[in-house]
Amino acid sequence: MLWYKAWLESRTRFLLAALAIAGFCACSVLLHRDGVQMFDRPPTYVEYIWELVYKGYLRELFLLLTILLGVGGLLRERDFGTASFTLGLPVTRLRVVSVRAGLGLAEVVALSLLPALVIPSLSPLTGQSYPWSQALQFAVLWAVAGALIFMMGFLASSLFGGEYTAPVVAFSGLLVYSVIADLPFFERHFLDVNDIMSGTGMPYFQQHGSLLVGPVPWNALGVILLLVFSLVTLAGRITQQQDF
Amino acid sequence: MLCYKAWRESRTRFAITAATLVGFCLFAVLFRNQNHANAGLVIPVLRSSVFSERVYDLVYDGTAKGMFAILTIFLGLGGLLRERRNRTAIFTLSLPVSRFQLIGTQVVVGVAELAVLALLPALLVPSLSALVHETYPVAEALHFSMLWFACSSIIFATAFLLSVVLSGEYTAPVVCYLALVLQSAIMSVTVLGRRHRLNLMWTMGEFGRMRWDAQHKFLIPDPLPRARLLILMLIALSLLALASRIENKQDF
Numbered sequence: 001m002l003w004y005k006a007w008l009e010s011r012t013r014f015l016l017a018a019l020a021i022a023g024f025c026a027c028s029v030l031l032h033r034d035g036v037q038m039f040d041r042p043p044t045y046v047e048y049i050w051e052l053v054y055k056g057y058l059r060e061l062f063l064l065l066t067i068l069l070g071v072g073g074l075l076r077e078r079d080f081g082t083a084s085f086t087l088g089l090p091v092t093r094l095r096v097v098s099v100r101a102g103l104g105l106a107e108v109v110a111l112s113l114l115p116a117l118v119i120p121s122l123s124p125l126t127g128q129s130y131p132w133s134q135a136l137q138f139a140v141l142w143a144v145a146g147a148l149i150f151m152m153g154f155l156a157s158s159l160f161g162g163e164y165t166a167p168v169v170a171f172s173g174l175l176v177y178s179v180i181a182d183l184p185f186f187e188r189h190f191l192d193v194n195d196i197m198s199g200t201g202m203p204y205f206q207q208h209g210s211l212l213v214g215p216v217p218w219n220a221l222g223v224i225l226l227l228v229f230s231l232v233t234l235a236g237r238i239t240q241q242q243d244f
Numbered sequence: 245m246l247c248y249k250a251w252r253e254s255r256t257r258f259a260i261t262a263a264t265l266v267g268f269c270l271f272a273v274l275f276r277n278q279n280h281a282n283a284g285l286v287i288p289v290l291r292s293s294v295f296s297e298r299v300y301d302l303v304y305d306g307t308a309k310g311m312f313a314i315l316t317i318f319l320g321l322g323g324l325l326r327e328r329r330n331r332t333a334i335f336t337l338s339l340p341v342s343r344f345q346l347i348g349t350q351v352v353v354g355v356a357e358l359a360v361l362a363l364l365p366a367l368l369v370p371s372l373s374a375l376v377h378e379t380y381p382v383a384e385a386l387h388f389s390m391l392w393f394a395c396s397s398i399i400f401a402t403a404f405l406l407s408v409v410l411s412g413e414y415t416a417p418v419v420c421y422l423a424l425v426l427q428s429a430i431m432s433v434t435v436l437g438r439r440h441r442l443n444l445m446w447t448m449g450e451f452g453r454m455r456w457d458a459q460h461k462f463l464i465p466d467p468l469p470r471a472r473l474l475i476l477m478l479i480a481l482s483l484l485a486l487a488s489r490i491e492n493k494q495d496f
Binding site for chain 2: 013017037038061065080081165167168169183
C-alpha cells in the first residue's frame with residue numbers, strides 16, 4: 001500500500017519525464033539528417049547520438065528531471081495537512097522513507113533504460129544502426145549516476161520543507177557539485193557523475209568514435225551505490241527525529 | 245500588504261537563486277586561472293585565454309545562464325491553485341482585493357526579483373574584475389542583463405501560466421522545464437530556428453553574435469536586439485494576462 005501511495009504521488013512527474021525522454025530520443029533519431037547540420041564537421045551516427053543524447057541535451061534533461069522525481073515527502077505533507085494521516089499508518093517512519101526512495105530509484109532505472117530501448121530500435125527506420133551493447137552500458141551508467149542525483153532531491157526534501165525550496169536547493173547543489181568536480185584538483189580525486197554518465201575523459205570511453213570500449217567501472221559504480229544507500233539511511237534518520 | 249505576502253512566499257527561492265548566482269560570479273572571476281573554458285558553446289574561432297572570453301563562457305553563455313533560466317521557473321510558480329493545496333486559498337480569496345490584484349502583485353514582485361537577479365552579474369563581474377586586475381565593460385554586462393531579463397520574463401510567464409492551469413505540485417515546473425528544453429532543441433535543430441535564431445537560450449547568451457574588438461581584448465556583442473526583446477516581453481505579458489483570465493474563472 002505504501003508503494004501504491006508513493007506511486008500515486010510521483011506518477012505524473014514520472015510519466016511526463018518518461019514521455020519527454022522517449023520523445024527526445026525518438027526525435028534525435030528521426031531528425032538525424034537535420035541534426036547533423038549543427039556540427040562543424042559531419043559526425044558518424046554513433047558520434048551524433050553520443051553528442052546529443054549521452055553527453056548533451058538529454059543527459060542534462062535526465063539529471064534535472066531526476067531531481068524533481070526525488071522531491072516530496074513528509075515535510076511537504078505537513079504543509080498540506082496530511083502528515084498526521086501518513087504517520088498514523090502502522091509503519092515506521094524509516095519504512096515510509098525507504099519505500100518512497102525505493103520507488104523513486106526504480107523510476108530512475110526505468111528512465112535510464114528508455115534511451116537504450118528507443119534509440120537502437122528506431123535507428124533502422126532512418127537507415128542507421130546503434131549498437132544495443134553501447135546503449136545498455138550507458139543505461140547502467142545512467143541508472144547508477146541518476147540514483148545519486150535523485151538522492152540530492154530526496155535529501156533536500158527531507159531537510160527543507162518550504163514550498164519549492166527543496167528543488168531549488170537541489171538544483172543549486174547540483175550546479176555547485178558540477179562546477180567543483182571540474183576544477184583541476186578535484187577532477188583527479190573526485191567522482192564526477194557527469195563524466196561517468198557521458199564517459200568523457202574516462203578510461204572506458206574512446207573519444208574518437210564516441211564508444212564505450214572498456215569494462216563498465218564497477219568500482220566507481222559500487223561506491224556511488226554505497227553513497228546512495230547511505231543517503232537513504234541518512235534521510236530516514238533525519239525524518240525519524242523530525243516533529244510533524 | 246499583498247506585496248509583503250508575495251515576498252514572504254517567494255523570498256527563500258529568490259535568496260537561494262541570488263546566493264547561487266553571486267557564488268558563481270565570484271567563482272568565475274576570482275578563480276579565473278583555475279577554470280576550464282567550459283561547456284559553453286563558444287565557436288572555436290573565438291577561443292582564447294582572454295579574461296573576457298572566460299567570463300562569457302562561464303557566466304553569460306555558460307553554466308550561470310542555464311542555472312538562471314532553470315531557477316526562474318521556480319520563481320514563476322504562483323497562483324491560487326497551490327494555495328488551495330495548502331488550504332489557504334479561502335483565506336486569501338476572502339481578502340478585500342480582486343483576484344486580479346492578487347495575481348498582479350505576485351507577478352510584480354516576481355518580475356522585480358527577476359530584474360534584481362538579472363542585474364547581479366552586471367554588478368558583480370565588473371567590480372570583482374577590478375580586484376583581480378582585470379577589466380570587464382559595464383556596458384556589456386548591462387547588455388547581458390537586459391537579455392537575461394527579457395528572455396527570463398518569458399520563462400517566468402510560462403511557469404506562472406502553467407502553475408495556474410496545472411494542479412499537481414511539481415507538474416508545472418516539470419512541464420515548464422520540458423517546454424524550455426523542447427523549444428531550445430527544436431530551434432537548434434530546425435533550419436528555420438537556426439536561421440532566425442529563435443532559440444531562447446541563444447538569445448540570452450548572444451550565441452553566434454560575439455566578436456573580438458580591434459585590440460582582441462574584449463568579446464563584444466552585436467547591438468542589443470531591441471525589437472526581438474520587445475516581442476519577447478509582449479509575449480510574456482500576453483501569457484500573464486491569459487493566466488489572470490484563467491484564474492478569474494477558476495473555482496476554489
